[in-house]
Structure formats: structure tokens, C-alpha cells
Amino acid sequence: MSQQVAIITVAPRVGVVCGVDEAGRGPLFGEVVAAAVVLDPAKPILGLGDSKKLTEKVRERLYEQIYQHAISVGVGRASVEEIDQLNILHASMLAMQRAVESLDMVPDLALIDGNCCPSLMCASEAIIKGDAKEITIGAASIIAKVTRDREMLEWHKQYPCYGLDKHKGYPTQAHMKALDEYGISPHHRRSFAPVRRLIGT
Numbered sequence: 001m002s003q004q005v006a007i008i009t010v011a012p013r014v015g016v017v018c019g020v021d022e023a024g025r026g027p028l029f030g031e032v033v034a035a036a037v038v039l040d041p042a043k044p045i046l047g048l049g050d051s052k053k054l055t056e057k058v059r060e061r062l063y064e065q066i067y068q069h070a071i072s073v074g075v076g077r078a079s080v081e082e083i084d085q086l087n088i089l090h091a092s093m094l095a096m097q098r099a100v101e102s103l104d105m106v107p108d109l110a111l112i113d114g115n116c117c118p119s120l121m122c123a124s125e126a127i128i129k130g131d132a133k134e135i136t137i138g139a140a141s142i143i144a145k146v147t148r149d150r151e152m153l154e155w156h157k158q159y160p161c162y163g164l165d166k167h168k169g170y171p172t173q174a175h176m177k178a179l180d181e182y183g184i185s186p187h188h189r190r191s192f193a194p195v196r197r198l199i200g201t
């Protein structure tokens with residue numbers, strides 16, 4: 001299975017516009033999660049921006065506001081198996097495609113964070129560091145980040161030995177130490193070098 005990836009720029013921005021972003025490209029554990037958001041201009045949400053620059057408390061508050069006030073919110077994901085099969089870039093594109101497809105409407109334009117666009121049924125525009133430039137992408141980054149972080153807290157209950165509640169699956173020193181001590185779980189990404197080195201050992 002392969003995903004088309006292209007650098008696309010289109011204009012002007014008219015009609016229904018959604019922002020799209022993902023969370024979880026770098027972790028060793030779990031799915032990559034993407035979100036697509038269509039904001040309501042009549043219901044502005046203050047404080048939207050790059051989710052990585054916001055505190056967890058602020059992200060949680062904005063997450064609730066986005067779901068309350070946005071016209072439509074869609075979430076998509078790509079599994080660990082798809083990440084290992086396709087590579088993380090193509091899996092991220094697949095998750096974004098699924099997020100847009102899960103919206104309640106077909107947007108006229110999707111603004112994508114980064115320099116690549118997934119294959120969509122609508123026009124798309126890639127914007128580098130778009131989560132800091134476009135509030136719709138910022139909103140999507142918050143939805144994706146909070147969704148994935150909450151899922152990591154749930155996985156922590158099943159796999160407390162890895163400390164997922166602290167690092168959310170990223171390759172921190174504590175995570176690497178836990179992998180050396182306890183081995184890999186079924187939800188670790190085997191195509192990622194720190195995990196791959198442990199396979200068969």
C-alpha cells in the first residue's frame with residue numbers, strides 16, 4: 001500500500017477550509033494521529049497555535065473549546081503496522097487523509113502542516129510551520145496532540161514499565177532504559193532503529 005506525497009500550493013482560499021496536522025511522528029510507541037478542523041469564523045477561539053508551545057493545561061482547555069465551537073473535527077490515524085510497512089512519512093500522510101475524510105463535510109481546501117500533502121479529494125496547500133501561521137492548523141495540532149497524549153495515558157495502564165505517561169512514547173533516556181530492561185511491546189515501532197536493534201536479542 002502506498003500513499004502519494006506531493007508538495008502542492010493552491011490559491012485563493014475560498015469556501016470551506018480545514019487545517020490538518022499530526023502528532024506522533026517521532027515516538028517509538030503507538031499510532032500516529034492526525035486531526036482536521038474546520039473552524040467557525042463566528043465563534044473565534046483565542047490562543048490557538050502550535051500545540052508544542054502550549055502547556056498541557058492550555059492544550060486541554062483549547063481541545064474542549066475546539067470541539068465545542070468548531071464546525072467539524074475529524075481524527076484519523078495510522079497503525080504501528082502501517083508505520084512499519086509504509087514508513088512514518090507515508091503513514092502520517094495516510095492518517096491525515098483519514099482525518100480529512102472523517103469530517104462531516106468535504107472541504108474546498110485543506111491547509112497541511114509541513115511541506116507535503118496527502119492525496120485528498122479537495123485542493124491542498126502545504127505550509128511549513130503552519131501550526132504557528134494558520135489558526136486552523138494550530139487547532140488541528142491541538143486536537144491531534146491531546147488525542148494522542150490521552151491514548152498514551154491509557155496505554156500506560158497496560159504497560160506501566162515503559163513510563164508512557166511521562167514521555168508519551170518518545171525515545172527519552174528513561175524509555176530507552178526501559179526497552180533494554182523489559183524488551184519491546186507489540187505496540188513499539190519495529191522499523192525505528194532503537195526498537196529494531198532489540199529484535200532478536
